[in-house]
Amino acid sequence: MNVNTIVLHTTEGTFLPSYGGGASAPTLTAVPDMKGKRLRWYQHFDFERSARALVNKNGGVETNTLNVAQVELVGTCDPSTHKKWKAKGYSHIYWPDAPDWALKEVAAFLKWANREHAVPLSGPSSWxxxxxxxxxxxxxxxxxxxxNFRGICGHCHVPENDHGDPGAIDFVKLIRYAKGDTGKPPTSSDTYTVKKGDTLSSIARAHNTTVAALVKANGIKDADKIRIGQVLKLTGSAPKPKPTYAPFPGAAYFKKNPNSSLITRMGKRLVAQGCGKYRVGPGPQWTDVDRQSYAAWQRKLGYSGSNADGWPGKASWDRLKVPAN
Ligand SMILES: [Zn+2]
Structure with missing residues (x-):
């Protein structure tokens, strides 16, 4: 059976547990090395074998099933335990406020599980x-x-179980790191099934998209009314294109009377800055009017004398932000 679900736990202890000699062992345990700022991973079961960490009552549903990998994070999710440990000077991770390095290490594991086992990098939005x-x-x-669940959830989400770990772990950040922090919106084929307690904004936050994009992609009439079990398309909002600017072509370039669309683009920026001296254009051929306009830009930036002679320099060019194409 293929693993397609990961359940995250916190051990509520500061050391690698013995798990009753293995009787209640998870698939993996991550023990923080606080000084080295890394997690030491211990594997107790084959990734493809069912672990023992969950309560599985007779009847109901199977919880320790073969498709689920259990991951114990050593530390606490309980604010009162955190307070106690802090007072005693125990070096530990309070997972709801985990250091970035620890989240990144867990995210690296999730990324691996996604790549090697196709575990979806998504999960409940309520933690x-x-x-x-x-x-x-x-x-x-x-x-x-x-x-029906596929993805990453917490012990706190598993039925037949009472445990509340790993509490308010920063799942949004975890997933963002696991996705390589691209900030990319989801692709149009991704979907999400609405769970109890979800709101459109919590779903949007968890999946790197916007309420407006979800409303539009799913033809939702009333953003406050989504149904449990409703399958939402996760089409993201179109990413804003990053403006890229033409690098400074060098001072000598302009003295060779260039004829290029770069000069047109430069001219348009000079006009936009209120520095255009053009009666026609701007056009691709570098002329004296370009030079006069550029000089006005240099003066606007506070240059004078030979620094405002109309021959472009790197500093003024970079500030002009001429589009790359
Ligand atoms: Zn647990």
């Missing part, structure tokens, strides 16, 4: 803080939600 994540909360999945 309540411990202890409000304990017990039968609104964010815990129903049996059918669990059976």
């Amino acid at each position: 309540k803080a411990y202890p409000s994540s304990y017990g039968n909360t609104s964010q815990r999945m129903t049996f059918s939600e669990w059976n």
